[in-house]
Amino acid sequence: MTATLERPPASAPAPPEAPRTRGPVPRWAWLLGILAAWIVASWIGHGKATLYLPGQGSTDVHEWFTQLKRDLIASRDDNLLMQAVGAVSDLFGGAVEQLQRFVSVDAYPRPVPQIGWLGVLGIAGWVALAVAGWKHAVGTVAALATVGLLGYWNDGMDTLVVTFVSVAICLLIGLPVAVLMGNSRRAYALITPVLDVMQTFPSFVYLAPATLFFGLGAPVAVAVTVVYAVPPVIRVATEGIRGVSETTVEATTSLGQTPWQRLTKVQLPMARRTIIVGVNLTTMAALSMSVIAGFVNSPGLGKPVLRALTAGTNQVGVAFTAGLAIVVIAIMLDRVTTAASERSEVLARSGGTDRRTRWIVLGVAAIAAGVCVVLSRRSLSLADFPDTGVGDTVADAMQRATDWTTDTFSGLTTWLQETTTTLFINPLQDLIASSPWFVTGTALLLVALVLGGRVAALTTLVCLAGIRLTDLWYDAMVTFTSVLVATVFVMVLAALVGVPMARRRMVDRVLRPVLDAAQVMPAFVYLIPVLALFGPGRFTAIVAAVIYAAPVAIKLVADGVKQVSATTVEAATAAGSTPWQLITKVQLPMARSHLVLAANQGLLYVLSMVVIGGLVGGGGLGYDVVLGFSRSEYFGKGLVAGATIVLLGIMVDRVTRRAAARRTTSPSVRSALVIGRSSGLARRGPLV
Amino acid sequence: MKPTRVSALTGSLATLALVLSACGGGDIEKETEANESQAAETGDCGELNMAVNPWVGFEADAYVVGHVAQEELGCSVTYKDLKEEVSWQGFGSGEVDVVIEDWGHPDLEKQYFEDQGGDGSAMDAGPTGNVGIIGWYVPPWMAEEYPDITDWNNLNKYADLFETPESDGKGQFLGADPSYVQFDEAIVNNLDLDFKVVFSGSEAASIAAFEKAEKDKTPLIGYFYEPQWFMSEVPLVKVSLPEYTDGCQDDAKAVACDYPETELKKIVSTSFMESDSPAVGLIESFQWTNDDQNLVAKYISEDGMSAEDAAAKWVDENPDQVEAWLNAG
Amino acid sequence: MTEAAQDQALRVDGLWKIFGARADKIIGTPDAELGRAELKERTGCVAAVKDVSFTVAPGEVFVVMGLSGSGKSTLVRCLTRLIEPTAGTVVLDGQDITSASEARLRDLRRHKVSMVFQHFGLLPHRQVVDNVAYGLEVRGVKKTERRARAQELVDLVGLTGYEHSYPDQLSGGMQQRVGLARALANDPAILLFDEPFSALDPLIRRDMQDEVVRLQAELQKTAVFITHDLNEALKLGDRILIMRDGEVVQVGTPAEIVAQPADAYVRDFVSDVPRSHVLTLEYVMRPPEPTDSLEGPVMDPDVVVRQAARAALSSAHPVQVVRDGELVGIVDDDAILRVVVAEESVPA
Known part of the structure; x- marks a missing residue:
């Protein structure tokens, strides 16, 4: 009916794909062949x-960058850029300080x-009531009270202050950029890779140099937080x-x-x-x-967590309690912003008497x-959160639990x-890192070609060339190996846990909050127990990565299996499928696009x-x-290592996404790939 | 924004402003007044920014000095949790005044000490009295079971004991937290030891590994140091390497000797040192022993006290020593 | 304003739209003469509109008809530069659109011309009345004034009572009435319709067509109406332009198109049209002969055959076709029956 030919897409058509594998030689045979030759x-x-x-x-490359930093430090008294940035950062440092004097x-x-x-409970409750409704107001008050009971009122408030200032700056920067990207294809194409780098570049690398520009404490914390947290809101608002x-745009323009x-x-x-x-993802x-x-x-809850870390196995309980406070705050902010998003439409429409009542x-x-x-300004006991000892009890209990676990x-x-x-x-x-570099490089290139086609292979070639230039090829391949192993574990877990979650409501109800919590629990909290169990080494690093990455993959698989049409499941059941057949022959294959997405996200989270x-010891x-980060004379090495991680990330991301795109036409999965990369708590809504 | 919303918002903000300005009385008010009058009395030490590097021994030093500065000199002390490198960067910008325990950072000294060609933002403020002993250590059970293991000459004999899946068929040597200056890869190489250095990645990881090794009676050898609170929990035994001689560590690639005993020192910002803060004297005269530090560190890590409380406790128990620091300055 | 401009509400001259890189370099070269497929192959560009010219008289309903991909929607967007034409001129109400500055163009859009879209393009977050008032809002009309004006139009299109509904609470037909009201709110000299009823159910579509006929009778607007539906074109159009592959195939009144299709393409197109609904007596009459009876009913040559049929057949004498008091032709029963029953188009 509609005139489809009249508006050809402005972008060039996709370049031809590599030969389809539906021909005489199937994809897996190609892969096996490559593997055999590689071995x-x-x-x-x-x-x-x-x-x-x-x-x-x-090496010299590393030294060159180290020297760059030394020069930067030497020039700091008359470096105009640093002075300018310093002036700006004083602004948000001041904002944090002012807010701190109000609440912490x-x-x-x-x-x-x-x-x-x-007073803080009152104000927070009111805000939650205004944006998200009374249920969330109660939840918010309860969450903040929990933070206080755990003994981290002041640190919790500090974390909230830094988070709020950072998110405010993210919106200030992010929304105009999103508007630009939303209206200009060129800006979109130019800025997207920058966002990719911002999200994958390890903040450890620029933490120390950033202090040169922004100064210690809150200002630099806000700065590095903004760098990491601004991409999600830009991406999602752009979408x-x-x-x-x-x-509608055309009609109103006319x-x-x-x-x-x-x-x-x-x-x-x-x-x-x-x-x-987007605000929700950025906040997370x-x-x-x-x-x-x-x-x-x-300032904030990071301090007690890190301090407990230096005190070793004796303070795991303390670290856990502080981590718990972060989890509570995260879940609170997530629920409130999610509800705010769902309610925004309703609120905008409520008219007349509804609005007046409201x-x-x-x-x-x-x-x-x-x-x-x-009241809180007059009475000391209503101002200073009372020390109830709950936090110590929780910390003791956790300490005993981890001690028991490690002993047993x-x-x-x-x-x-x-x-x-x-x-x-x-x-x-041995295969990946201990082979000659050109052997591994060629093999990876071929694998990318078979899985993702010519474009993916080209990306891989560029990334591998970049890695070769950083002089960290061996280390990159060691890391790549660990990332692969961890991702396999993540996917196995995702299938083992995600499928039951999708099939049984009860399982879902019980596990989902646990997964949400595991996803926002800072990894530093469980590093020590994991170390106590496994000792330092690559396996420990893999375990930590799996703990972090599995929740998001599990949820994606569960959602994917759940959205398999009920009619199809009914038909398969009517045809006499056993539950096992149902899972392996119907539900998992039909959720394939979600599985690919889960693998993609799993890889990036692991990375x-x-x-x-x-x-x-990874x-x-x-x-x-x-x-x-730790030694100034190795700054350059750390920097290029960070860049290498970015290259690895772009490589695995593009290859998996090309592979996914070749098999799925589902627009929801495609948009999920965009939004999914924006990290945060994976949503239960229609997005992921 | 709809007008109703605007009016409601301004209304609430106005209420808030009113509330903030109009209230008085209550127990908070009394303390506020007390604070105001007290502020007039105490001396004007001003601010003292203490870096707190991430190990418990450091925390012990920093909080003890900070406690004394705050209580006796009336300084307003700010503790800043930072790694070494970032702390040193902070000297120049005035964000850090004191790094109270330094184990020797040639690279940083070159960059910030004037006499070494640096920008002169930092300087040495003398020893803390603590002596750092860096070296190769094994858990106590091993020293008992294999008495001759504490001599490096015998290490190759035991190399296969230390083999792990991480170490490529050689013995595993657990390298330290990357923050520390270390030459273990070179030492292994130059002494022809059949070992591979596997880096723990952090002090926390090293401690966890030694703790596990002692508990499970599994073999382990690695970089460690004292004073360190963990030694009181698991007294690791030092393995002797070829003795340190002057200059034997000058070429990082050719190192084949033990680490030297290190006099731990205090590093301060030049601008702080040149100020007339009474805290300058305190920092200069602060000195104590490894046992002192270990005690405070034990309060913190084993007894679970906060660093403030641990410091206060030690200061209360050692008034003479504190008095000596204050008088010397 | 020249006289020519006065009887031309809209004039389009040599209009081109080519999509693709360096599209402007193609016009005037031999490439421009190529068919679509060859052009695409040679240059990667797609010519959506090729050298289209026409004029529309004030009060006229001018229909542009063609199948998907014929370029008609691109054409209508070029008229107000929603799509920037590659070459050619568009003169609207005496003013050259193609050379107008952004501000001038906006002014024209605000006051002279409005458009109704196939997929409505309503603002989902606004009530009906605020959707209708949007054009007034963007040109700075005060809230009470524009709401009052919007209410009038809501009433005019028969949506009284739905002012405060949101678009997603309305049926498709009702949404398009909102679109129509919004377009009319600016009181434009020219209305552009881009397949406004294609997305609607057939019954509702007929209602909406009748609505347009009614409004047209009431408001006497000039209109350019895009459709792919020949019956709609014949029903609404004073004149019809038929497009294929971006080019004009034929322009004419409905009767001309049906009676004298320009080529096989158009003939094929109109083959299913009931002739009697379209052809006028002019196309079925024969020259008068002295022997003809002059007692039959007298009719205008523009009367459609179907409407003439009853009177003609019930009379024993043939119809006299009279233009300006002069007898120009005779239509006998045989001619009527050939058109109505045998569906032949041209009299033997």
Whole structure:
């Protein structure tokens, strides 16, 4: 009916794909062939031309970057850029400080902050009521009270302050950029890779140099948080703006609107819901930086977590309690912003009496909140969160639990670590890292060609060339091996747990909150117990990565299996399928696009743990980054290691996505691939 | 935004402002007044920015000095949790005044010490009295079971004991937290030891590994150091390497000797040192022993006390020593 | 304003739209003469509109008809530069659109010309009345004033009572009434319709066509109406332009098109059309002969055959076709029956 030919797409048509594998030789046969050739070549050239560099070694490339940093430091007194950035960062440092004096730091000469805990609860409850409804208001108050009970009121408030300031700056920067990207294809093409790098570049690398520009504490914490957290809101808001119906834009333009009117009256209102989803993802991303920011003295819950880490196995309970406070805050912010997104439409539409009632309720609540504030300013016990000892009890219980676990399973875990390392990691690493570099490079290129086609192979070629130039080929391949093994574990877990979740409501109900919590629990909290169980090494790094990445993959698989049409399942059941047949022949194959998405996300999440893995003996690029962060003379090595991680990330991401795109035409999965890369708590909504 | 919403928002903000300005009385008010009058009395030490590097021994030093500065000199002390490198960067910008325990960072000294060609933002403020002993250590059970293992000459004999899936068929040597200056790869190489250095990645990982090794009676050898609170929990035994001689560590690739005993020192920012803060004298005169530090560190890590409480406890128990620091300055 | 401009509400001259890189370099070269497929192969460009010219008189309903991909929707978008034409001129109400500045163009869009879209293009976050008032809002009309005006139009298109509904609460037909009201709110001189009823159910489509006929009778707007539906074109159009592959195939009144198709393509197109609904007496009459009876009913040559049929057949004498008081032709029963029953188009 519609005239489809009339508006050809402005972008060039996709280049021809590599020969389809539906021909005489199936894809898996190609892969097996490549693998066989690889093994043979690797056996012949084992240990030669591996480009191995000792842990404390570095090359001219690395030295060059280190010198760059030294020059930067030497020039700091008369470097105009640094002065300018410093002036700006004083602004947000000041903002954080002011807010802190309101809620978390003694507003001297007052012995307490301007607003005590009761007042904060009142205000937070009111805000949640206004944007998300009374259920979430109750939830918010309960969550904040829990943070106080755990004994981290002040640190929790600090975390909230830093998060809020960061998110505000993210929106200030992100929304205009999203508008630009939403309206200009060129800007979209130019900025997207920048966002990719911002999200995959390990913040450890630029943490130390960033302090040169931004200064210690809150300002640098806000800066690095913004770098990491701004891409999600840009991506999602851009999708929102691009997703606004073209006809509507055309129709309103035909009425003579200015570009500004188009933006403010058409695009932004229509993208509002999506934009709030972006705010949610950005908030979660900002919160996930709270511990890393602790490395540069950011106020907040990162401090107790890191401090407990230095005290070793005795303080695991304390670290866990502080981590729990982060989890509670994360879940609170997630639920409130999600509800706010869902409610925005309803609110905009509620008219007449509804609206009046709403404002009366809010007015009354505001008075109540005001009373709370007044009280909290007068009474010490309503200002200083009382020490209830709950936190210590929780910490003790957790300490005992981890001690018991490490004592009981130590033998088993050692065996597990040794077996897995010997049977899986070492042979794979022999193949990937201990082959001559050109053998591995060629093999990876061919695999990319078979899986993802010519474009994917080209990306792989560029990335591998980049990795070769960083002089960290061997370390990159060690890391790549670990990432692959971890992703396999993640996918196995995702299938084992995700399928039952999809099939049984109860399982889902019980597991989902656990997964949400596991996803936002800072990895630093469970590093020590994992170390106590498995000892330092690559396996430990893999375990930590799996703990971090599995929840998102599990949820994706569960959602994928769940959305398999009920009719199809009924038909298969009617045809006499056993549950096993149903799962393997109907549900999993039909959820394939979600499985691919889960693998893609799993890989990227695992990759984002490479640096953390470096802290527990994972070696490879993770160790290089930590080394660069810890020792000024290795800065350059850390920097290029970070870049290498980005290259690995782009490589695996593009190959899996091309592979996925060749098999799925589902637009929902495609958009999920866009939004999914924006990290955060994977959503239960229609997005992922 | 709809007008109703605007009016409601301004209404609530106005209420809030009113509330904030109009209230008074209550127990908070009294303390505020007390604070105001007290502020007039105490001396003007001003601010003291103490870096806190991420190990417990450091925390012990920093909080003890900070406690004394705050209570006795009236300084307003800010503790900043930072790694070494970032702390040193902070000297120049005035964000850090003191790094109270330094194990020797030639690279950083070159960059920031004036006499070494640096920008002169940092300087040495003398020893802390602690002596750092860096070296190769084994868990106590091994020293008992294999007494001659503490001599490096016998290490190759035991190499296969230390073999792990991480170490490529050689013995595994557990390398340290990357923050520390270390030459283990070179030492292994130059002494022809049949070992491979596998880096733990962090101090926490090293401690966890030694703790597990002692508990499970599994073999382990690695980089460690004292003073370190963990030694009181698991007294690791040092393996002797060829003795340190002056200059034997100058060429990082050719190192084949033990680590030297290190006098731990205090590093301060030049601008702080040149100020007339009474805290300058305290920092200069602060000195204590490894046992002192280990005690405070034990309060923190084993007894689970906060660093503030642990420091206060030690200061209360050792008034003479504190007095000496204050008088010397 | 020249006289010519006065009887031309819209004039389109040599209009081109070529999609693709360096499209502007193609016009005037031999490549421009190529067919679509060859052009695409040679240059990668797609010519959506090729050298189209026509004029529309004030008050006229001008229909552009063609199948999917014929370029008609691109053409209508070029008229207000929603799509920037590659070459050619568009003169609207005496003003050259193609050379107008952005501000001038906006002004024209706000006051002179409005468009109704196939997929409505309503703002989902606004109530009906605010959707209708949008054009007034963007040109700065005060809220009470524009709401009052919008209410009038809501009433005019028969949506009274739905002012405060949101678009997704309305049926497709009702949504398009909102689209129509929004277009009319600016009181434009020219209305552009881009397949406005294709997305609607057939019954609703007929209602909406009748609505347009009614409004047209009431408001006397000039209209350019895009459709792929020949019956709709014949029903609404004073004149019809038939497009194929971006080129004009034929322009004419409905009767001309049916009676004298320009080529096999158009003939094929109109082959299913009931002749009697379209052909006028002009096309079925024969020259008067002295022997003809002059007692039959007198009719205008523009009367459609179907409407003339009853009177003609019930009379014993043939119809006299009279233009300006002069007898120009005779239509006998035989001619009527040939058209109505045998569906022949041209009299023997």
